[in-house]
Amino acid sequence: MTSAAATARAVREGSVSALSVVEEALARVGQRNDQLNVFLHVDRPGALAAARRVDEAVARGEDPGPLAGVPLALKDNLCQTGVPTTAGSKILAQWRPPYSATVVERVVAAGAIVIGKTNLDEFAMGSSTENSAFGPTRNPLDPTRVPGGSSGGSAAAVAAGMVPISLGSDTGGSIRQPAALCGVVGVKPTYGSVSRYGLIAFASSLDQIGPLATNVTDAALLLEVIAGHDPRDSTSLPEGSPALMAHLDDGVAGVRVARVRELIEGADDDVVAAVDAAAAALRDGGAIVDDVSIPELRLGLSAYYLIAPAEASSNLARYDGVRYGLRVSGDDVGAMYEATRSAGFGAEVKRRIMLGTYALSAGYYDAYYGQALKVRTEMIGAFRRAYARADVLLGATAPSVAFALGARAQTPLAMYLSDVFTIPTNLAGDAAVSIPFGVGEGGMPVGVQLLGPGRSEAGLLAAGRVLERARGDS
Amino acid sequence: MTDFDEWETVVGLEVHTELKTVTKMFCGCENIFGAEANTHVCPVCLGLPGSLPVLNVRAVELAIAIGLALNSTVSPSTFHRKNYFYPDMPKDYQISQYDQPINVGGYLDLPDGSRVTIERAHLEEDTGKSTHLGGGGRIHGADRSLVDYNRSGVPLVEIVSGPDMRSAAQARSYVSELRAILVAVGASDGRMEEGSLRIDANVSVRRRGESFGTRCEIKNLNSLRSLGRAIEYEARRQIDLIKSGARVRQETRHWDEGLAVTATMRSKEEAEDYRYFREPDLVDLVPGDSWRDAVAGSLAPLPAQRRETLATRLSDPTAAQLDAVVVVVDLGFDGFVSAALDAGVGVALALARAANELAKDPDRARKLATSSFVSVLALEEGGQLSSTQAKAVLAELLETGGDPAAIVRAKGFEQLSDDAVEEVVAAAINDHPNEWARYAAGDDKLAQFFVGEVMKRSRGRANGKAVIAELASRR
Numbered sequence: 017m018t019s020a021a022a023t024a025r026a027v028r029e030g031s032v033s034a035l036s037v038v039e040e041a042l043a044r045v046g047q048r049n050d051q052l053n054v055f056l057h058v059d060r061p062g063a064l065a066a067a068r069r070v071d072e073a074v075a076r077g078e079d080p081g082p083l084a085g086v087p088l089a090l091k092d093n094l095c096q097t098g099v100p101t102t103a104g105s106k107i108l109a110q111w112r113p114p115y116s117a118t119v120v121e122r123v124v125a126a127g128a129i130v131i132g133k134t135n136l137d138e139f140a141m142g143s144s145t146e147n148s149a150f151g152p153t154r155n156p157l158d159p160t161r162v163p164g165g166s167s168g169g170s171a172a173a174v175a176a177g178m179v180p181i182s183l184g185s186d187t188g189g190s191i192r193q194p195a196a197l198c199g200v201v202g203v204k205p206t207y208g209s210v211s212r213y214g215l216i217a218f219a220s221s222l223d224q225i226g227p228l229a230t231n232v233t234d235a236a237l238l239l240e241v242i243a244g245h246d247p248r249d250s251t252s253l254p255e256g257s258p259a260l261m262a263h264l265d266d267g268v269a270g271v272r273v274a275r276v277r278e279l280i281e282g283a284d285d286d287v288v289a290a291v292d293a294a295a296a297a298l299r300d301g302g303a304i305v306d307d308v309s310i311p312e313l314r315l316g317l318s319a320y321y322l323i324a325p326a327e328a329s330s331n332l333a334r335y336d337g338v339r340y341g342l343r344v345s346g347d348d349v350g351a352m353y354e355a356t357r358s359a360g361f362g363a364e365v366k367r368r369i370m371l372g373t374y375a376l377s378a379g380y381y382d383a384y385y386g387q388a389l390k391v392r393t394e395m396i397g398a399f400r401r402a403y404a405r406a407d408v409l410l411g412a413t414a415p416s417v418a419f420a421l422g423a424r425a426q427t428p429l430a431m432y433l434s435d436v437f438t439i440p441t442n443l444a445g446d447a448a449v450s451i452p453f454g455v456g457e458g459g460m461p462v463g464v465q466l467l468g469p470g471r472s473e474a475g476l477l478a479a480g481r482v483l484e485r486a487r488g489d490s
Numbered sequence: 491m492t493d494f495d496e497w498e499t500v501v502g503l504e505v506h507t508e509l510k511t512v513t514k515m516f517c518g519c520e521n522i523f524g525a526e527a528n529t530h531v532c533p534v535c536l537g538l539p540g541s542l543p544v545l546n547v548r549a550v551e552l553a554i555a556i557g558l559a560l561n562s563t564v565s566p567s568t569f570h571r572k573n574y575f576y577p578d579m580p581k582d583y584q585i586s587q588y589d590q591p592i593n594v595g596g597y598l599d600l601p602d603g604s605r606v607t608i609e610r611a612h613l614e615e616d617t618g619k620s621t622h623l624g625g626g627g628r629i630h631g632a633d634r635s636l637v638d639y640n641r642s643g644v645p646l647v648e649i650v651s652g653p654d655m656r657s658a659a660q661a662r663s664y665v666s667e668l669r670a671i672l673v674a675v676g677a678s679d680g681r682m683e684e685g686s687l688r689i690d691a692n693v694s695v696r697r698r699g700e701s702f703g704t705r706c707e708i709k710n711l712n713s714l715r716s717l718g719r720a721i722e723y724e725a726r727r728q729i730d731l732i733k734s735g736a737r738v739r740q741e742t743r744h745w746d747e748g749l750a751v752t753a754t755m756r757s758k759e760e761a762e763d764y765r766y767f768r769e770p771d772l773v774d775l776v777p778g779d780s781w782r783d784a785v786a787g788s789l790a791p792l793p794a795q796r797r798e799t800l801a802t803r804l805s806d807p808t809a810a811q812l813d814a815v816v817v818v819v820d821l822g823f824d825g826f827v828s829a830a831l832d833a834g835v836g837v838a839l840a841l842a843r844a845a846n847e848l849a850k851d852p853d854r855a856r857k858l859a860t861s862s863f864v865s866v867l868a869l870e871e872g873g874q875l876s877s878t879q880a881k882a883v884l885a886e887l888l889e890t891g892g893d894p895a896a897i898v899r900a901k902g903f904e905q906l907s908d909d910a911v912e913e914v915v916a917a918a919i920n921d922h923p924n925e926w927a928r929y930a931a932g933d934d935k936l937a938q939f940f941v942g943e944v945m946k947r948s949r950g951r952a953n954g955k956a957v958i959a960e961l962a963s964r965r
């Protein structure tokens with residue numbers, strides 16, 4: 017399909033109408049959405065109206081912006097005024113936000129056309145998009161397999177060619193892992209570089225919105241649009257949006273790349289082979305490639321499964337039936353809370369709320385949540401030391417290619433291990449990208465992960481471009 | 491010997507004050523009392539999915555001002571989430587400060603010279619307001635509950651004292667002084683009846699000389715009167731319990747204003763586990779020295795200092811006058827008194843009128859123009875108004891406002907002209923030749939007789955001083 021960059025260029029020039037671009041996108045959604053269950057809501061009238069506005073602006077000689085006429089999908093935990101926003105949960109099935117997320121305002125202001133809202137694991141808790149209250153999403157490359165998760169809908173929308181770009185959220189790998197499993201590019205930006213205002217919170221200290229795209233350039237284009245300080249998010253970094261497009265072709269000559277043992281160990285052979293091939297490609301590009309071990313990264317998974325549920329147990333308390341969303345009545349307010357939350361939340365969400373509540377409870381806090389915070393501090397230190405010796409860390413994004421639907425649905429721990437390579441970056445608040453590189457079992461794509469310190473997105477994307485070129489498809 | 495010779499009451503107070511900011515603590519909604527329900531709300535203060543808090547700088551400044559006024563150490567601080575379910579709390583957690591409050595330590599000196607230590611004064615957000623219909627007004631058993639979120643997210647400072655007070659009277663004095671301080675620094679409007687100041691009292695008893703007893707926390711104290719009555723009731727209850735051989739159980743109790751009793755709300759065992767943890771949506775609050783100094787520089791004079799200022803204008807103050815100074819400063823009327831003194835009004839008169847007449851209706855008095863107060867007192871000081879007339883004019887000013895001169899005219903308090911005084915004096919002399927003869931012969935006591943006569947004939951509209959002058963000139 018046409019890239020976002022090419023589409024925006026054509027629309028801005030007036031050689032292609034936004035309306036025709038959007039109609040094609042809607043047609044592709046129509047063809048495959050029943051089978052794949054990618055979109056929970058398609059805003060056909062809204063998208064067509066927005067496309068007409070872009071075309072009118074072009075006709076008036078105005079510039080609709082860097083994403084002019086580009087169809088875009090939103091993960092359904094991003095609020096958009098008046099459009100159903102469910103977070104994949106029954107508890108919000110009927111909810112329409114009265115406001116839009118900052119990223120939604122920014123993509124719209126840049127001329128992008130929001131096609132609709134994509135499926136996700138309920139409240140972004142999962143790695144396969146099977147935990148959605150509205151049914152699983154299937155991998156467009158092999159519908160018997162999962163697309164990964166939790167941003168499985170946003171990854172599948174791009175992989176299926178329905179839209180060239182989409183937005184997801186990444187708390188422990190929820191952009192990078194589905195990007196890897198669907199064969200697209202996914203970026204987890206530095207914590208605080210993209211406003212979280214309007215992102216339905218899972219774990220506030222880890223959540224970060226980021227782009228998914230068919231190629232590195234489009235991902236950079238979208239990230240430039242959404243990044244930059246937002247006064248409505250207190251954790252937003254003070255800097256403006258970083259210059260990414262300008263550095264895309266900087267290459268990796270002289271760049272110190274370290275292949276991290278802990279970000280490969282336990283991965284399937286096809287995945288390890290892809291990482292090795294990526295290391296070779298970077299070396300060919302002039303990078304200095306080394307091997308390192310960062311043992312602290314092994315502690316990431318257990319720390320994450322205390323910190324994220326702890327925050328989630330508090331963030332999800334507000335779904336109590338009092339003000340919005342589902343309400344199941346009961347004899348008194350306590351019974352109403354219980355009935356509403358029992359009926360509204362799925363099993364995985366309940367499991368994490370209980371885990372998190374327990375971790376924060378008097379008498380357990382120090383042993384669990386407190387200890388996890390210490391591990392997190394250790395991890396930040398370990399990354400800092402690693403980045404003193406390397407500019408970019410290299411590893412796998414996920415331990416395997418996309419697995420079969422249902423294969424891990426009954427074994428939470430096996431599912432949690434899907435994120436073992438991506439979680440450390442979230443704990444550290446750093447940046448990482450997943451780039452499709454090679455194929456594995458069943459012809460399914462493999463993603464390799466490039467990690468860098470905070471605000472290193474330009475360098476990571478430039479390295480991603482090197483891999484993309486080495487792959488020979490652009 | 492009464493029980494209270496043997497027993498001592500120990501009181502510590504937690505005072506929550508709503509901060510008088512223009513907007514709420516974490517959003518741009520107006521911070522306003524008494525508006526139509528749920529008209530000052532937004533995604534943030536309704537806790538809608540995806541919304542995030544942004545700290546109101548003005549709330550921080552007021553918290554710092556409170557800390558400085560209470561001699562606290564303004565400190566680097568953090569916010570935590572206090573997790574519990576309640577319908578008037580939109581996020582089902584309250585953003586509050588926990589182990590790192592913005593104001594650490596401090597003390598407050600009371601007018602009687604006693605000192606109460608301050609443990610901390612921290613920032614937190616207010617909840618919405620529930621109204622429970624049926625079921626006795628409590629949530630359990632209510633037929634229906636209504637929630638107004640206008641108050642949700644209003645900034646609060648909670649001021650926690652040490653267990654330093656030893657009587658209901660001292661606790662009341664502490665709250666009065668604290669309220670005056672909060673008003674003085676611009677943090678609060680001090681309106682307890684509107685809930686802008688809410689108090690929880692920790693009360694225990696012990697035999698004098700023994701260590702602290704088990705305390706009970708009493709909630710729902712919304713006036714000085716409730717505070718005093720609840721402490722007295724609770725101390726009595728605890729003494730009776732111990733004397734009967736039972737033990738005081740640590741618990742939270744509710745003050746029932748109607749029945750004038752405290753009753754169990756929940757025992758220590760039923761206390762909630764709030765699962766406090768750092769609020770990840772906010773960054774650390776570290777007020778630098780320059781910010782603190784800027785707030786300190788803009789701090790208005792505090793009540794103790796204002797009492798001092800006023801007292802120095804009294805040459806040889808009586809105990810009653812010193813009490814009046816406390817009342818006047820407490821109510822914030824020292825500005826009226828100072829202005830009157832500057833205009834040449836005697837200090838005794840100015841204090842008396844402020845402490846007695848203005849204090850009858852403090853809310854209206856605060857809206858009174860200082861110049862109106864001064865002009866009425868100047869008329870009284872000059873003898874153009876009697877004390878009865880002056881009080882009537884002040885009462886009218888508080889009631890309806892307006893121009894003092896117009897009220898004096900309308901009430902017929904306007905004085906006779908010099909010519910008219912001459913006429914009335916002449917008529918009085920004419921009707922009382924014997925008394926005039928005695929006065930003329932040097933008996934000054936009869937001056938008052940003639941003043942009374944003239945007042946009677948003029949229905950009080952003559953200036954006493956002018957009458958005496960006229961009498962003297964005719965002698």
Ligand SMILES: [Zn+2]
Pocket residue numbers: 514517518519530531532533534535536643
């Ligand atoms: Zn608000």
